[in-house]
Amino acid sequence: MESLYNRLGAEEGITTLVNDVVDLHFANPKIATRFEIAEDVEHSKRMLVEFFCAGSGGPQEYTGRDMLTTHKGMNISEEEYMSAIDDVFSAMDKNNIGEEEKKDVLSILYSLKGDIIRV
Ligand code: HEM
Numbered sequence: 001m002e003s004l005y006n007r008l009g010a011e012e013g014i015t016t017l018v019n020d021v022v023d024l025h026f027a028n029p030k031i032a033t034r035f036e037i038a039e040d041v042e043h044s045k046r047m048l049v050e051f052f053c054a055g056s057g058g059p060q061e062y063t064g065r066d067m068l069t070t071h072k073g074m075n076i077s078e079e080e081y082m083s084a085i086d087d088v089f090s091a092m093d094k095n096n097i098g099e100e101e102k103k104d105v106l107s108i109l110y111s112l113k114g115d116i117i118r119v
Pocket of ligand 1: 031034035037038039040043044047048051063064065066070071076080081084085109112116
C-alpha cells in the first residue's frame with residue numbers, strides 16, 4: 001500500500017491540511033487563545049508540515065522540538081486535545097481525505113497524547 005504521506009497528497013497536500021487546521025484552531029473558541037499568544041505561528045506551521053511529512057513516511061526531516069518539550073508547561077486539557085483533533089477531522093473532510101487515511105491520522109494523534117495532555 002502507498003505510504004500515508006502519499007495518500008495525504010505528499011508535501012503539498014499536507015501543507016494544505018496544516019494551513020486549514022491552523023485556521024480552524026484560530027476560529028475555535030475552545031483553543032483559539034492558545035494560538036493567539038503563540039510566539040511564531042508561521043514557524044509552528046512549518047514545523048507541523050515537517051512533523052506530519054516525516055511521521056507519515058515522507059522524506060523530510062523533522063527539525064522542530066519534540067512534543068513533550070513543545071507543550072510542556074501549557075497544561076493542555078483532554079477537552080482541548082479533543083477539540084484540536086476535531087479541527088484536524090474537519091480539515092480532512094474539507095479536503096476529501098479518505099476514511100482509511102483519517103483512521104491512520106487519528107491513531108498517530110492518539111499515540112501522542114501522553115506527551116501533550118497536562119504536561
Ligand atoms: C494533536 C497533537 C498535536 C501535535 C502533533 C502538535 C504538534 C506541534 C508542533 C510540531 C509544534 C511546533 C514545534 C516547534 O516549534 O518546534 C506545536 C506547537 C504548538 N502547539 Fe501543538 N501539537 C498538538 C496538540 C496541541 C494542542 C491540543 C494544543 C493546544 C490546544 C497545542 C498548542 C500548541 C501551541 C500553542 C504551539 C506553539 C508554541 C509556540 O511556539 O509558542 N498543540 N505543536
